[in-house]
Amino acid sequence: MGSGTQSACYVYGVVPADTTTPEGLTGLGDPPAPVTLLPEGGIAAVVSEIPADGPLGNAHDLRSHAHVLDTLAATGTPVLPFRFGAVLADAQAVGTDLLTPAEEKFRGALEELDGWVQFTVRGSYSEERLLRDVLAARPDIADLREATRGMPEEAERHQLIRLGEMVADAVAAARSQDSQELVERLGPHAGASRRAESTTGDEAVHTSFLVRIDERLGFEQAAEELALRWADRIRLRLLGPLAPYDFAVAAVQDGGAGDEAA
């Protein structure tokens, strides 16, 4: 990394020191800067150089951050992803301020995650089908709908709000049920799962799974089967293999707690 005042060090994540970065891997910036490793003890920071005075966070930056981490994860190396936006002054700061103080925790977490990748399953409802299901299952909602249909919005605003609220609640219940089924069917192929906290919009399910690399095919097969089973209600999509975005924090904390307890 250059030591000029014009550049800073963008940190994507942490990997074992013996990791080989895929050739030609580039990161943030225009033109994209090469991604390199800064080793310190048994671990290494995944970094690239960025201008020190430019704002960060356009679509290209966001995609690049994820691309670097997911590319590494796909090679089978364990990687601890950092949240977007970690920038240190220079390579030396990465070593002394970031890696050295937390080396034990990072190494413990990398060992814990070695051999695992994340898959994230997201599904969106067919809106029409979902609403029809709600009306069929809930006569009270269907009745209120009949009562409010064709009413001018101004006149029956509170009735409409009530109707919408009931539908929203019914949709939330459907989400819970579908999310539960998702975990029941895919969970056996994963070591851990984590449901996204807020599921909104047309999203039916949104859960991340930590999957052993050598059990990946079984997991993917289960996802395929569920997608087929849900085909007329939910459009399912599978993201991955990904860096363990949803599981890294816990792994680091586990490592830290273990150290302290021991």
Next chain:
Amino acid sequence: MTVASQRSHYLDRPQSSGLVDVIDLILDKGLVIDVYVRVSLVGIELLTIDARIVVASVDTYLRFAEAVNRLDLAQTGNSEGLPELVQGLGEKGAKSKTKGALEGAQETVKQVFGRHGDEDEEEEEEERPRRRSRTASARRERER
């Protein structure tokens, strides 16, 4: 997500992440560097706004009501799902279609990020620094 894999007719396996997916993965997950380092963090201005500002509940409810009420007007309507919208995100100036009640959240995302398309056109105003925006070097313009 660059690994090619077999596609089934029913399961979407995007070759590269949509922007909504990326945002959800990297903006509020992963390790937060502040926890481990307090000294030399560089205060580069982050443009990333909380992308999941969900519209007010009443608004949502009203649109649910509207959607449920116009159901049989579109017997075979094909509702536009998230994937299409996600693709729209990357397109510069994608015009928002406020058609589906269930698409509210994505619309919000689109409003926030639509202007930062893949082409990286110059940032416009409305970039609110979300955090760590304390910086003397905060520039509104990015040098190319």
